[in-house]
Amino acid sequence: MLRLLYTIYAAAVFLIIMLLIFPLCILAAFLGRIKGGNVIYALCTLWADIWFTLIGIRVQKSFDAPFDREKKYILIANHISYLDIPVMVKVFRKPMRALGKVEMGKVPVFGFIYKRAIVTVDRKSAAGRAKSIRILRSVINKGISIFVFPEGTFNETGRPLKDFYNGAFKLALETQTPVRPVLFLDTYDRMPYTSRFSLNPGKCRVVFLDEVPVDGFGMRDHEQLKQKVFALMAQKLTEYNVTWTPGKARNR
Helix, strand or coil: CHHHHHHHHHHHHHHHHHHHHHHHHHHHHCCCCCHHHHHHHHHHHHHHHHHHHHHCEEEEEEECCCCCCCCCCEEEECCCECCHHHHHHHHCCCCEEEEEEHHHHHCCCHHHHHHHHEEEECCCCHHHHHHHHHHHHHHHHCCCEEEECCCCCCCCCCCCCCCCCCHHHHHHHHHCCCEEEEEECCHHHHCECCCCCCCCCEEEEEEECCCECCCCCCCCCHHHHHHHHHHHHHHHHHHCCCCCCCCCCCCC
């Protein structure tokens, strides 16, 4: 019962903050897709800062290697919780565009912000996927980093990671943009994908691994790049003893 009440409280705070920043997002939209999108992303970062503080979730970030804030990356992360995107918005504090499902753009009010802060993709349409890639390429060429879940959907395999799709790695090679893997270690414990009413307070660790350069890879070497990044992330998740793999003791 306490967890249900906490989840209702967190959802109410989330909606109140969204409604407060919504007028500012409307004004920012007049600045265009790039400048306006950057302002809306900054507002979403503020949203995340306030929300996580009020609901008692401590987001902690660490870096395996120095992080160049002026450099553009293709950020990729494991996908295991509904909290993954809010956490990413909080820790990556510079203009970024995530790749997200087009269906979320249909949600009233939230959809307006969503469509202008990220790049939507219709995975059921080949033309839609191609259009999204063109937009992502244009965004990267303007010096803005891209964030992608290469697993596509929640990892329900019980393994550290499910198989990656090729898109992010093809894009990295096409644009000669380094890949920066990111690990979400505790979002599953705070709110597992199995239930939207299981949110609980506590820590959320985020680890930025060292970048994987694309130098030395040919345009057709996306499979090798993908497997290199996959192996690195899987190894690190295993070392951190993440709790969604079988036999791991939960530490909530």
